[in-house]
Amino acid sequence: MKFKRLSMTLMxxxxxxxxxxxxxxxxxxxKGKSTESKAEEGLLTMSWNKDIGPLNPHLYAPNEWFAQAMxxxxxxxxxxxxxxxxxxxxxxxxxxxxxxYTFHLxxxxxxxxxxxxTANQVKRNFDxxxxxxxxxxxxxxxxxxxxxxxxxxxxxxxxxxNPYYPVLQELSLIRPLRILGDxxxxxxxxxxxxxxxxxxxxxxxxxxxxxxxxxxxxxxxxYWGTKPKLKQVKVKVIPDAQARVxxxxxxxxxxxxxxxxxxxxxxxxxxxxxxxQTAISSxxxxxxxxIHSNKGATADLRVRxxxxxxxxxxxxxxxVFYGIERKADxxxxxxxxxxxxxxxxxxYDMEKAKQLLDDAGWKTEAGQAFRMKDGESLRxxxxxxxxxxxxxxxxxxxxxxxxxLGIEIELIGEEYQTHVQRQKEGSFNLIFSxxxxxxxxxxxxxxxxxxxxxxxxxxxxxxxxxxxxxQWITEALISTSEARRAELYKQLLTTLHEQAVxxxxxxxxxxxxxxxxxxxxxxxxxxxxxxxxxxxxxP
Amino acid sequence: MMRERALAVSxxxxxxxxxxxxxxxxxxxxxxxxxxxxxxxxxxxxxxxNKLQGSSWSYPLGTDHLGRCVxxxxxxxMRVSLxxxxxxIALTFVISLVLGMASGYVGGWFDxxxxxxxxxxxAFPKLILALALVGTLGAGMSNLILAIVIxxxxxxxxxxxxxxxxxxxxxxxxxxxLAGTSHARILLRHIAxxxxxxxxxxxxVDLGKVILLISEFSFLGLGxxxxxxxxxMMINDSRPYMLDHPALMLYPGLMIxxxxxxxxxxxxxxxxxxxxxxxxKGRGWKRNGSGSSRFIRSKSKHSALDKQQM
Numbered sequence: 001m002k003f004k005r006l007s008m009t010l011m012x013x014x015x016x017x018x019x020x021x022x023x024x025x026x027x028x029x030x031k032g033k034s035t036e037s038k039a040e041e042g043l044l045t046m047s048w049n050k051d052i053g054p055l056n057p058h059l060y061a062p063n064e065w066f067a068q069a070m071x072x073x074x075x076x077x078x079x080x081x082x083x084x085x086x087x088x089x090x091x092x093x094x095x096x097x098x099x100x101y102t103f104h105l106x107x108x109x110x111x112x113x114x115x116x117x118t119a120n121q122v123k124r125n126f127d128x129x130x131x132x133x134x135x136x137x138x139x140x141x142x143x144x145x146x147x148x149x150x151x152x153x154x155x156x157x158x159x160x161x162n163p164y165y166p167v168l169q170e171l172s173l174i175r176p177l178r179i180l181g182d183x184x185x186x187x188x189x190x191x192x193x194x195x196x197x198x199x200x201x202x203x204x205x206x207x208x209x210x211x212x213x214x215x216x217x218x219x220x221x222x223y224w225g226t227k228p229k230l231k232q233v234k235v236k237v238i239p240d241a242q243a244r245v246x247x248x249x250x251x252x253x254x255x256x257x258x259x260x261x262x263x264x265x266x267x268x269x270x271x272x273x274x275x276x277q278t279a280i281s282s283x284x285x286x287x288x289x290x291i292h293s294n295k296g297a298t299a300d301l302r303v304r305x306x307x308x309x310x311x312x313x314x315x316x317x318x319x320v321f322y323g324i325e326r327k328a329d330x331x332x333x334x335x336x337x338x339x340x341x342x343x344x345x346x347x348y349d350m351e352k353a354k355q356l357l358d359d360a361g362w363k364t365e366a367g368q369a370f371r372m373k374d375g376e377s378l379r380x381x382x383x384x385x386x387x388x389x390x391x392x393x394x395x396x397x398x399x400x401x402x403x404x405l406g407i408e409i410e411l412i413g414e415e416y417q418t419h420v421q422r423q424k425e426g427s428f429n430l431i432f433s434x435x436x437x438x439x440x441x442x443x444x445x446x447x448x449x450x451x452x453x454x455x456x457x458x459x460x461x462x463x464x465x466x467x468x469x470x471q472w473i474t475e476a477l478i479s480t481s482e483a484r485r486a487e488l489y490k491q492l493l494t495t496l497h498e499q500a501v502x503x504x505x506x507x508x509x510x511x512x513x514x515x516x517x518x519x520x521x522x523x524x525x526x527x528x529x530x531x532x533x534x535x536x537x538x539p
Numbered sequence: 540m541m542r543e544r545a546l547a548v549s550x551x552x553x554x555x556x557x558x559x560x561x562x563x564x565x566x567x568x569x570x571x572x573x574x575x576x577x578x579x580x581x582x583x584x585x586x587x588x589n590k591l592q593g594s595s596w597s598y599p600l601g602t603d604h605l606g607r608c609v610x611x612x613x614x615x616x617m618r619v620s621l622x623x624x625x626x627x628i629a630l631t632f633v634i635s636l637v638l639g640m641a642s643g644y645v646g647g648w649f650d651x652x653x654x655x656x657x658x659x660x661x662a663f664p665k666l667i668l669a670l671a672l673v674g675t676l677g678a679g680m681s682n683l684i685l686a687i688v689i690x691x692x693x694x695x696x697x698x699x700x701x702x703x704x705x706x707x708x709x710x711x712x713x714x715x716x717l718a719g720t721s722h723a724r725i726l727l728r729h730i731a732x733x734x735x736x737x738x739x740x741x742x743x744v745d746l747g748k749v750i751l752l753i754s755e756f757s758f759l760g761l762g763x764x765x766x767x768x769x770x771x772m773m774i775n776d777s778r779p780y781m782l783d784h785p786a787l788m789l790y791p792g793l794m795i796x797x798x799x800x801x802x803x804x805x806x807x808x809x810x811x812x813x814x815x816x817x818x819x820k821g822r823g824w825k826r827n828g829s830g831s832s833r834f835i836r837s838k839s840k841h842s843a844l845d846k847q848q849m
Contacts, residue, residue, distance in 0.1 A: 241779060242781050245782060389778075411765045
């Protein structure tokens with residue numbers, strides 16, 4: 001795994017050099033001319049940090065969300081403010097008991113190869129996903145799905161084990177339930193390994209692709225909805241953040257979009273230069289530190305509370321995030337469903353933090369740099385993903401701040417895979433985590449809190465009321481009573497807040513930086529989607 | 540005549556280089572030792588409000604992305620670089636000396652076994668092997684030092700073995716044997732004194748390379764862990780600020796450059812002097828130097844950390 005990280009870094013270096021090389025070579029051409037031809041073709045060039053992957057609609061990484069969303073569509077769409085809108089399904093009915101959903105498919109929808117969308121094809125897709133159910137066990141929807149039935153050519157009925165309330169939200173997800181065309185299925189009908197060709201009903205078709213270099217999309221001529229204004233979208237793979245900035249400055253790319261594609265410092269520097277258009281989205285997800293309630297000193301509630309009081313978030317927001325991310329005091333943004341629970345925030349208060357640590361028995365002793373209890377010094381492990389520069393900056397800031405309080409923070413920076421493994425194993429006192437953003441927040445995130453293979457479960461594992469927490473979650477997800485559900489969520493969020501197992505830091509956002517010739521860059525309600533349908537480029 | 544003069548000029552310019560390199564090394568070592576007194580600030584003190592400041596009277600080289608004093612961090616980084624690389628070299632020295640001498644002197648199956656182990660270790664590119672070791676052992680300074688020692692000792696042990704083997708057949712050793720001197724005494728009194736000086740120079744030549752290696756690993760995040768001040772890590776930390784604050788990257792880069800260069804020049808100088816000494820002694824050198832400078836030259840050709848392997 002370390003190797004992967006290393007090879008990543010080496011690749012990064014190589015890519016950086018290549019990028020620099022490309023930039024200078026394209027510089028050789030007369031600049032005005034190349035811009036003109038771009039505009040003629042309606043070409044938008046965007047950078048992305050990774051390859052788009054094999055475009056399998058039923059699988060996860062290394063498939064990139066935004067590319068899957070360009071090619072494939074789901075039965076329903078997640079619209080503004082969480083409103084579920086028709087997509088491939090024009091209308092639907094939900095049975096009295098909330099267990100049966102009947103979808104009426106839109107007529108005349110064609111796949112990009114010209115074949116028609118039928119109920120049979122939808123069933124085939126759902127069955128392929130259900131066959132591979134183990135791979136999707138994080139998603140409650142798949143576990144609840146009992147069977148899929150074709151009623152007639154354009155009607156499909158899905159039966160569920162329980163009246164699971166977020167069915168429509170989860171059907172709108174980018175993966176794993178989007179619809180692949182007949183020609184895309186391998187001979188054995190299983191998409192668990194690979195697909196034959198990326199054939200979907202979405203607005204874009206993959207025209208050219210070179211792994212780890214670029215992908216070129218053109219509009220799907222059979223698309224049923226409003227056709228995009230762009231004629232071509234080129235996604236250039238540039239793994240290094242600095243190389244992306246340089247490519248933008250050289251005019252090699254038109255747009256950098258997304259979360260984590262630009263460091264806050266680069267964004268600010270590009271914004272301050274005044275040469276580009278910039279935009280910041282509303283909150284997307286929550287950046288939190290999960291605090292382990294069953295490991296070392298953080299098993300003590302007072303230590304956890306002390307940590308909550310000891311972090312000066314405002315300083316971080318102002319000087320690390322430059323206001324690009326907003327300060328967070330709760331696990332979920334208040335505007336999310338069921339999340340508007342009045343919880344008193346843990347204010348920044350060093351005195352209170354000191355008092356709490358003293359009460360917990362961790363006392364400052366003469367001659368000791370850190371607080372001591374029973375001959376042991378107060379030492380906590382904080383794990384971060386070393387590929388995310390922001391996490392490292394926050395971690396180092398926290399380390400410096402906690403030193404003043406007498407807490408020694410040991411930083412563990414690991415590459416992504418190892419970091420995720422650590423989350424699952426629970427070998428941390430504090431670990432960086434992020435909620436999943438809409439439409440997953442809050443229901444998918446709380447559902448996963450019951451799975452031992454999640455940082456959330458690990459962090460909560462020391463709470464006396466953990467069994468009840470799991471019960472509340474299960475009940476909330478299948479309760480048919482709106483009021484009961486709200487009550488359960490309130491109970492859950494209040495308990496998690498009082499027990500201080502999460503230290504919310506900020507609400508993450510998407511940023512976009514683009515050249516003047518690009519316009520109508522909007523942010524979509526669903527995280528991970530990029531608004532190619534609205535973007536326009538002018539000469 | 541001409542040649543002699545040219546030689547004299549080159550030798551004096553060589554002395555000049557060595558003097559400069561030596562001064563740099565001494566200054567560096569002094570800076571490392573007295574870092575806590577020289578540094579204007581605590582190198583770990585985070586002051587995020589004052590981040591990315593330019594040079595000023597209180598922060599001569601400005602502050603980094605967390606508002607820490609760059610000069611103080613560079614000084615403390617000197618400690619890490621010099622300390623860790625000296626430790627590496629010392630460990631390598633002890634291990635390769637013991638094993639190399641034993642292998643060369645005892646010979647037989649022990650020699651065979653050890654040399655086959657060496658063959659295996661030498662079959663891999665050194666950097667890759669060190670990376671694999673650090674990867675398995677886990678990132679961290681002690682593991683990094685261990686990994687470097689494991690990949691380093693082999694080539695030295697081979698050189699020492701060769702030297703011991705050729706010394707072993709010298710008349711004076713045979714005479715000692717005949718006189719009934721014990722093996723331990725022969726090794727310690729009659730062989731080691733010839734091996735040691737050559738080894739010290741060899742290791743001095745490689746010290747610069749070890750410093751570079753430690754910085755490389757720290758750059759990749761496999762060496763020291765945050766918040767320790769280390770040059771390689773400082774370069775990596777400043778990557779996101781490369782465009783707006785290139786100086787952040789430049790300072791630690793310069794430090795590495797100057798230090799490594801000084802050590803290399805010093806090592807080269809020592810080696811050249813040894814050559815000259817050996818040449819001046821003419822035929823007599825064979826007994827005294829026992830061909831060690833030849834070993835050193837051949838050693839530096841396929842040195843443990845040679846550029847091709849990096």
